[in-house]
Amino acid sequence: MEIPEVVIDRLPLYARALAGLEARGREVVSSQELAQHVFGDIKGAAQIRKDLSYFGRFGKQGRGYNVRRLLEELRQILGLDRHWRMALVGVGRLGRAILGYEGFAPQGFRIAEAFDADPAVVGTRVDGLVIKHTDELEKVLAASPVDVGIVAVPAESAQKVIDALVRCGVSAILDYAPSAGHVPRGVQMKRIDPVLSLQSMTYYLKARPLSPK
Amino acid sequence: MEIPEVVIDRLPLYARALAGLEARGREVVSSQELAQHVFGDIKGAAQIRKDLSYFGRFGKQGRGYNVRRLLEELRQILGLDRHWRMALVGVGRLGRAILGYEGFAPQGFRIAEAFDADPAVVGTRVDGLVIKHTDELEKVLAASPVDVGIVAVPAESAQKVIDALVRCGVSAILDYAPSAGHVPRGVQMKRIDPVLSLQSMTYYLKARPLSPK
Numbered sequence: 356m357e358i359p360e361v362v363i364d365r366l367p368l369y370a371r372a373l374a375g376l377e378a379r380g381r382e383v384v385s386s387q388e389l390a391q392h393v394f395g396d397i398k399g400a401a402q403i404r405k406d407l408s409y410f411g412r413f414g415k416q417g418r419g420y421n422v423r424r425l426l427e428e429l430r431q432i433l434g435l436d437r438h439w440r441m442a443l444v445g446v447g448r449l450g451r452a453i454l455g456y457e458g459f460a461p462q463g464f465r466i467a468e469a470f471d472a473d474p475a476v477v478g479t480r481v482d483g484l485v486i487k488h489t490d491e492l493e494k495v496l497a498a499s500p501v502d503v504g505i506v507a508v509p510a511e512s513a514q515k516v517i518d519a520l521v522r523c524g525v526s527a528i529l530d531y532a533p534s535a536g537h538v539p540r541g542v543q544m545k546r547i548d549p550v551l552s553l554q555s556m557t558y559y560l561k562a563r564p565l566s567p568k
Numbered sequence: 569m570e571i572p573e574v575v576i577d578r579l580p581l582y583a584r585a586l587a588g589l590e591a592r593g594r595e596v597v598s599s600q601e602l603a604q605h606v607f608g609d610i611k612g613a614a615q616i617r618k619d620l621s622y623f624g625r626f627g628k629q630g631r632g633y634n635v636r637r638l639l640e641e642l643r644q645i646l647g648l649d650r651h652w653r654m655a656l657v658g659v660g661r662l663g664r665a666i667l668g669y670e671g672f673a674p675q676g677f678r679i680a681e682a683f684d685a686d687p688a689v690v691g692t693r694v695d696g697l698v699i700k701h702t703d704e705l706e707k708v709l710a711a712s713p714v715d716v717g718i719v720a721v722p723a724e725s726a727q728k729v730i731d732a733l734v735r736c737g738v739s740a741i742l743d744y745a746p747s748a749g750h751v752p753r754g755v756q757m758k759r760i761d762p763v764l765s766l767q768s769m770t771y772y773l774k775a776r777p778l779s780p781k
Contacts, residue, residue: 395751458746459688537607549666555646555758556579
């Protein structure tokens with residue numbers, strides 16, 4: 356059975372909330388309480404029950420979920436119990452912030468290689484990694500494969516970098532470039548694009564009175 | 569009629585593709601070609617036609633869309649023809665990358681105020697902005713309101729910052745903190761969380777053979 360992508364996208368939120376509950380010593384949680392943690396509202400409880408039902412039967416009617424067991428199941432479903440090697444392409448200002456981001460390692464995501472096209476950057480050490488030239492990307496990743504590619508290059512270079520990563524067998528790409536890069540079927544790509552997020556929020560703002568400028 | 573949020577989320581992608589076509593001097597585009605630009609695949613054409621149909625009749629059967637007219641309509645629908653003032657809270661490594669991000673200004677989004685809680689950072693100038701103390705946030709934004717708040721503080725401070733922004737009348741929040749912050753009804757919030765994006769992609773990767781570590 357094909358599970359909808361929107362369901363998969365919500366599972367990490369559930370896992371994060373459960374990890375928080377487990378850290379506070381909670382053993383059992385109701386779908387209402389989990390919804391409160393995830394969505395800030397108990398109305399998401401039916402959604403959570405439906406999403407989880409794709410993966411079998413968790414929890415007993417009226418008894419709630421066993422926090423540790425559900426968390427373990429979600430970790431396994433999502434592959435969170437593994438370590439994932441990533442390659443970063445683009446070590447400008449944004450790339451440096453990504454290299455320094457402390458949220459990846461505790462979740463099993465490690466940037467193992469970093470590339471840039473600027474000769475002034477190549478060969479320098481940033482956060483313990485020696486930056487390699489983008490021209491060497493395919494050679495380096497052939498010898499030392501990664502699972503995930505992170506694209507932090509300007510829009511005009513993004514598709515070329517994405518294509519190179521795909522040729523290296525990378526099958527998941529996190530795309531920070533403000534462009535509409537494409538990947539072939541079978542390769543996952545998620546865009547991190549704050550402007551798109553802002554532009555979809557302003558739809559809701561525009562009916563409001565303007566704030567004084 | 570309430571328009572589904574997933575539809576609103578796709579409109580900025582259409583606007584971006586149309587702006588690219590307009591810049592290249594194109595006057596008319598079919599839904600198939602627009603889908604090719606947006607999704608890398610003509611199969612999204614029906615989706616585009618359906619999404620646009622929420623807003624009235626654009627384009628004529630078999631004649632395609634007038635690029636400039638559709639782009640103008642989308643800009644108006646999304647509020648892209650306006651200027652939006654933003655306040656950034658958190659001027660650490662991530663906050664600095666956000667302050668330096670060159671993608672905001674050309675799209676009408678300007679960071680007008682920036683706050684941090686670190687006395688060593690307060691009073692310094694970053695990208696032309698003097699950083700103010702987070703304790704002054706409500707006072708500053710009362711005198712100089714903003715439309716959007718950007719949260720780039722550690723997870724444990726995020727909800728407090730979100731609550732303060734909401735008290736100041738901010739009704740759209742871009743949340744970079746790796747936490748499950750909540751907003752009251754009527755306030756928009758989008759999360760920029762690379763770990764959640766990675767975790768939903770590893771679901772698809774985990775069935776693959778592991779790359780040698």
